[in-house]
Amino acid sequence: MGRLDGRVAIVTGAGRGIGAAVAEGLAAEGAHVVASDLGVSMDGSGADESPAREVVDRIRASGGTARTDHTDVASWAAAExxxxxxxxxxxxxxxxxxxxxxxxDRMIFNMAEDDWDAVIDVHLKGTFNTTRHAASYWRExxxxxxxxxxxxxxxxxxxxxxQPNYAAAKLGIVGLTLSCAxxxxxxxVTSNCIAPVATTRMTMGIASSKAVNQYDPANERMSPANVVPIVLYLASTESGWLNRRVIGAxxxxxxxFRESGVEREIVASSGVWETASAFAEIEGAFRSAIEHPNPFDRPRG
Ligand SMILES: NC(=O)c1ccc[n+]([C@@H]2O[C@H](COP(=O)([O-])OP(=O)(O)OC[C@H]3O[C@@H](n4cnc5c(N)ncnc54)[C@H](O)[C@@H]3O)[C@@H](O)[C@H]2O)c1
Incomplete structure (x- = not known):
């Protein structure tokens, strides 16, 4: 008996890295998995059916149920x-x-339009495309x-x-997730998002930088497998109470995470200001809030 027996799951990006570990983890708990991956290189070029096929072969060899799919998530029609x-x-x-x-990746002052569009298309629009069509199915x-x-x-x-393109897309996904929640x-439907860290081809560049040893492939804590347990829990019927969250894994x-962009702190509250008094109150209150994020550490007066 698995914790996900009979549940049907689609995993996009299931051919490699975290997606492959998630697809295998879901299937090991009894879910029927559609392992979907276009098989592109890290910059989005090319296409290769073998990564998703190999994941499905491994799942079937261990007695699980899965099938391959090669949808480009950036395509509205293909996602449907x-x-x-x-x-x-x-x-x-x-x-x-x-x-x-x-x-x-490019610094903002060097980024080409195409680098911006490609990353927004796969991450933000891709997440929207599949979510949009799943949401109408769930509503019906x-x-x-x-x-x-x-x-x-x-x-x-x-x-x-x-990573201005990637950062914008990924924070956009937080907004999309909260809206759907x-x-x-x-x-x-519950809707949550995960901010993972794992050693995959995406983080190999960081692994080769001597400054950040956490991404060393020998560090087992950084295995994509360690992102899987929270995904299995969220996928199960036991997590129905957990909604609208950003979870690190x-x-x-x-x-x-605290709800990004949702939580705010009132730092100035006089209500009616002259410009001079407003500047003084804003600067004083913001400095105090930023330099002493823990309200209990703030100097009084
Ligand atoms: N690895 C990390 O530490 C880390 C950190 C933060 C966020 N993430 C996020 O986690 C997710 C998985 O990352 P990963 O490290 O496993 O990367 P990865 O490169 O190992 O895997 C990504 C997969 O997505 C597939 N893909 C790319 N474009 C596609 C498209 N248009 N349609 C369908 N499939 C497509 C690729 O073929 C690849 O198999 C990504 O969304 C990434 O942004 C990863």
Missing amino acids: KLIRSTVDEYGRLDVLVNVAGILR NQGGDYRLINFTSGAGIYGAPS NALRRYG GNGRISL
């Missing part, structure tokens, strides 16, 4: 077909895990225990300087 063909084949769709991603088929699990990144939450709960930890 992915959702429809899954429902046609298995009779339902319980879990959508949006993992597919590419990188085109109420009564299920449905799960939307998206992948964001600390690069967006903290603002990686060489508020819109779809009434239809039986990897390197041996699972953590909960």
Whole structure:
């Protein structure tokens, strides 16, 4: 008996890295998995069916149920077909895990239009495309225990300087996830996103930088397998109470982010200001809040 017996899950980006580990983990717990991957290189070029096929071969060899798919998530029409063909084949769709991603790192002053568009297309529009079609299926088929699990990144939450396209897309995915959490709960859907850390080809560049040894392939805490447990929990019917969250996973930890962009702190509250008094109050209050993020550490007066 698996914790996900009979559940039907689509995993995009399932051919490599975290997506492959997630697909195998879901299948090991009894889910029927559609392992979807276009098989592109890290910058999004090319296409290769073998990564997804190899994942499905491994799942079947261990007694699990899975099939391959090679949808380009950046295509609205292809994403619609992915959702429809899954429902046609298995009779339902319980879990959508949006993992597919590419990188085109450049500093903002060097970024070409194409590098911006390609990353936004795969991450932000790709997550929208599959989610949009799954959401209409879920709305038309109420009564299920449905799960939307998206992948964001600390690069967006903290603002990686060489990844303006990726940071924007990944923080956009947080907004999309929160919006879906508020819109779809009434239809039986929970919507959460995960900011992972794991050693994959995407982080190999960091691994080769001597400054950051965490990404050393020998560090087992950084295995993509360590991102899987929280995905399995979210995919299960046991996690229905957990919605609208940004969750950190990897390197041996699972953590909960504060709701990015939602939480705010009132730092000035006089209400009516002259310019001079407003400047003084804003500067004083912001400095105090920023230099002493813990309110209990703030100087009084
Ligand atoms: N590895 C990390 O530490 C890390 C950190 C933060 C966020 N992430 C996010 O986690 C996810 C997985 O990353 P990973 O490290 O496993 O990367 P990866 O490069 O190993 O795997 C990404 C997969 O997505 C597929 N893909 C790319 N474009 C696609 C498209 N248009 N349609 C369908 N499939 C496509 C690729 O073929 C590849 O198999 C990504 O969304 C990434 O942004 C990873």
